[in-house]
Each structure stands twice: as C-alpha cells, then as structure tokens.
Amino acid sequence: MKQLRTYVITVNYHGSADTANCLASLERSTVPVKTVVVDNTPDDPALEKALSPFENIKLIRAPENLGFGRGNNLGIDWALQQPDCEYILILNNDATIKADAIKRMEAAMDTHPEAAIVTARIVLAEDESKLWYGGGEVDWRRGGSQVPGVLGPAAAPLAMQSRHVSFASGCAMLVRREVLERYGGFDERYFMYEEDLELGLRLTNEGWKIWYEPSAIIVHKGQGSLRREQGSRFIGAWMPDNPNLSFYAYHIMKNRLLTMKQYMKGKDRIRFYVYFPLFLLAKLFRFALHRRWRAIQAMYDGWRAYRDEIRKAMP
The missing domain is CATH 3.90.550.60 (Spore Coat Polysaccharide Biosynthesis Protein SpsA; Chain A)
Structure with a gap:
C-alpha cells in the first residue's frame, strides 16, 4: 500500500x-x-x-x-x-x-x-x-x-x-x-x-x-x-456588470495595497507608484460611467481599511 x-x-x-x-x-x-x-x-x-x-x-x-x-x-x-x-x-x-x-x-x-x-x-x-x-x-x-x-x-x-x-x-x-x-x-x-x-x-x-x-x-x-453567467459567458471581475463588484473592489483594494507595501522593492516600487494610480483612475471613471457608485465607495472603504491595518501595525 x-x-x-x-x-x-x-x-x-x-x-x-x-x-x-x-x-x-x-x-x-x-x-x-x-x-x-x-x-x-x-x-x-x-x-x-x-x-x-x-x-x-x-x-x-x-x-x-x-x-x-x-x-x-x-x-x-x-x-x-x-x-x-x-x-x-x-x-x-x-x-x-x-x-x-x-x-x-x-x-x-x-x-x-x-x-x-x-x-x-x-x-x-x-x-x-x-x-x-x-x-x-x-x-x-x-x-x-x-x-x-x-x-x-x-x-x-x-x-x-x-x-x-x-x-x-x-x-x-x-x-x-x-x-x-x-x-x-x-x-x-x-x-x-x-x-x-x-x-x-x-x-x-x-x-x-x-x-x-x-x-x-x-x-x-x-x-x-x-x-x-449564462453558461459559457465570463465577466471580468472588474467589469461594471459583475454583480459582486463592490465586494471584489473592497477586498482587492485593501489587499493589494497591503501586499505591495510589504513586498515591493526598487524598480517594482516605481512601476507600482506610476501605474497603479492610473489603473485606479480608469476603473473609477468606468464605474462612474455605469453609475456603480457603491463600487466606488467600496474602493474608498478598502483604502481606509488598508490605512487602518497599517496604523494597527505601527509601534
């Protein structure tokens, strides 16, 4: 055996x-x-x-x-x-x-x-x-x-x-x-x-x-x-028609910020600080265009949750 x-x-x-x-x-x-x-x-x-x-x-x-x-x-x-x-x-x-x-x-x-x-x-x-x-x-x-x-x-x-x-x-x-x-x-x-x-x-x-x-x-x-959705149709998680968009946006915002703060170094840090704000602005514009106001609020709440985690970790 x-x-x-x-x-x-x-x-x-x-x-x-x-x-x-x-x-x-x-x-x-x-x-x-x-x-x-x-x-x-x-x-x-x-x-x-x-x-x-x-x-x-x-x-x-x-x-x-x-x-x-x-x-x-x-x-x-x-x-x-x-x-x-x-x-x-x-x-x-x-x-x-x-x-x-x-x-x-x-x-x-x-x-x-x-x-x-x-x-x-x-x-x-x-x-x-x-x-x-x-x-x-x-x-x-x-x-x-x-x-x-x-x-x-x-x-x-x-x-x-x-x-x-x-x-x-x-x-x-x-x-x-x-x-x-x-x-x-x-x-x-x-x-x-x-x-x-x-x-x-x-x-x-x-x-x-x-x-x-x-x-x-x-x-x-x-x-x-x-x-x-509907058999073989896939909806991107960031797409405005994702029914769980607010949940996704909150956790992705908080967790990506936590991960990057802890692990990015050197050129990777530069890449993140240059590109990530543009990435977020594009998402916010698209959500506003489709009136996904709760998703926009969720992204802000995710940032606040990240900030709170950082404050808790401070001596």
Whole structure:
C-alpha cells in the first residue's frame, strides 16, 4: 500500500454539491490522501448529507464565515498536528482533480527540493481545452498577479512548459509541511483575494521557489476572479456588470495595497507608484460611467481599511 503523504484542505461555503464533486475526484486519486473539509457555513445542513457517501473525511466547522485564508488555516493547523502529513494541498471546493494530479505534484516536490509550493495546470470545467492557470507571475504595475494565456488554449506552449513561477493560484497549491510550520499559512488580514499572492511572495522572499507542473491537471468551474453567467459567458471581475463588484473592489483594494507595501522593492516600487494610480483612475471613471457608485465607495472603504491595518501595525 502506498504511503500517505498529502493532506487536502478544501473550504465549503454554501457549496455542498461542488464539495461533493471535489471529494469524489479525490477518491479516484492514484495516491492516498486525507481530506479536511472546513465548513464556513456551520448552519447549513446540506453539507452533512453531501459528505455522507465519503469516508476518511475530517470535517471542521468554523464558528462563522472566516473567509478563504482563515478557513484554510483551520484545516492547515489540524493537518500539521498529524505526524504523517508531509504536504498540504490547498484545493478550491469547486475544483476536481485528474486521478494522477497529486501523484505528479508529489513527484515534482521530490525532484525540486528548492520548491516551497508546487502548482498544477488548471483548466476550465466548462471546456477543458481552455486554460485557467498555466503558471503565473506577480504584476507589480497593478499590484496583483497575471496568468499568461488565461482562457486561451490549455495546451499552449507556455502552459505546457514546467518552470519556476512567481505566483501560485490558491485554487490548487501543494505546500511543504516544513514551510507552513516555519512561516505560517495564509495572512489572516486577507478575508478574500490576493492571499495566495501574499503567501507566494512571503516564501520566495525567504529564498524558496514556486514550481509549475503542467502534467498535473486540475479542473475548475471558474467562479473566482472571473465571474460566470449564462453558461459559457465570463465577466471580468472588474467589469461594471459583475454583480459582486463592490465586494471584489473592497477586498482587492485593501489587499493589494497591503501586499505591495510589504513586498515591493526598487524598480517594482516605481512601476507600482506610476501605474497603479492610473489603473485606479480608469476603473473609477468606468464605474462612474455605469453609475456603480457603491463600487466606488467600496474602493474608498478598502483604502481606509488598508490605512487602518497599517496604523494597527505601527509601534
């Protein structure tokens, strides 16, 4: 029998059907895994019914909706108490794995001891020939991340190239136990968005690397940074017709400012200070044109929340 090396953490929030599909795919893994489900909706009885067909599941109920980072940290903390946990796979509950994905990610960890994180090629559930993530980089101009070829061909040459990258998507990232023990999990100031970017920067600043392994394939429904509507239509998260625009704008504003203040250096700092104000002005103009006044207010509130976090950190 193969040795258990990987614990999988997935967070549920009003998504019991997606979570069940995720767990079903994990049962088909060619290497053994232990799955931890963190329920951010403890008052939702549908999850227990959805979990009933599955064995070897650890369910942790959060006292409230803790968001992505804090929810995952609950599962990480429990997994790190288990002596047979060597790696932790952070996996979105609306994602499924190809049967050999974790095996290939573990093999990449073995081959690349310099890697704190191994990330996979992520394709869209609606059309697996389209790419969701094929390796990503920090976008210092806009304070976020960029994924070359997103929504393009999943078999594009760059997407098929294994390599070191500077950004790992939180949709699916395999992290070494020793790294989480030494540097901690997700920054709990980030309720939603950019926590994966911050974690990657924290680890690469300590000299670790991020390895992208395209032979490991994850299938994602694509309801994160790009909003899905009416089947195959995608709405950019910054688009005025995004129904969750205000929520997105608030958290992106706060979290990008926090991340950039902590990690930008030298030329990257110059790029950010020159380009980011222009980026914001373009968004504000577009929101005003479409009368998305709440989104404009949310951006201001996000800036104030960032300012408050900085003040709290001052001696």
